[in-house]
Amino acid sequence: MSEPLQTEQFQSTLAIAHQAFEHFQHGLATGEWQAFLEMVTDDFSFWFPMGPFHGLNQGKARAAEFFQYVSNTFSSGLFITLDRVIANETTVVFEFRDEGLMAGAPYKNRVAVSFDVRGDKICAYREYFGSDGKSN
């Protein structure tokens, strides 16, 4: 099966999203979010499925609060197995499974995150849950 012949725009979007996803993965594992936050635009917005950050959240400061909250919730880290990457010229979707401890109890989920790229940054993302926090 041949690879699609992709444009420069597509290749750039994919490279930026991959870099951001590496930082995202590092943040989940370690609680260090600075590298990821440096890759989001000032007007960054994100949708989260549940909890205190449910719905649309706007701005980089709100994102910093959110990722702190995530790392407080999973204080020993959340670890990702990446299953699939799907991209177009502006959006890249990562399908993955994650696993860790939530307040000491085993946690597992399936997740899809959809990153929108503008220039060399992530301007928005949407997170979707594919399981129940107990199996993946």
Added chain:
Amino acid sequence: MSEPLQTEQFQSTLAIAHQAFEHFQHGLATGEWQAFLEMVTDDFSFWFPMGPFHGLNQGKARAAEFFQYVSNTFSSGLFITLDRVIANETTVVFEFRDEGLMAGAPYKNRVAVSFDVRGDKICAYREYFGSDGKSN
């Protein structure tokens, strides 16, 4: 922004997934699932995030049961607004919002479905929820 120059394989995957998604949308709106089920392989499998079909479900018969259950749950239909389509040579992700009545009560969600294409059929899909059933 120029369009990516895509291969035949990519174009075929995208066309098959779009056709299946139209039937999927029709099934959700009307309860008529035959056209969608004709487009899935005999070994079709799907992952669903919650409820009696939570987890991995295998086989076309199980899929038929599932879609009947969905249409019983949303007996007056579930209606989709498609936001985004992201594709590679084997997988197509549809990000959408849906809205309807669940047992008579207003229901709204955000959803990502990821369809895997093999030949001219869908061989697997994974569903992910981006909201709580109350807002989208």
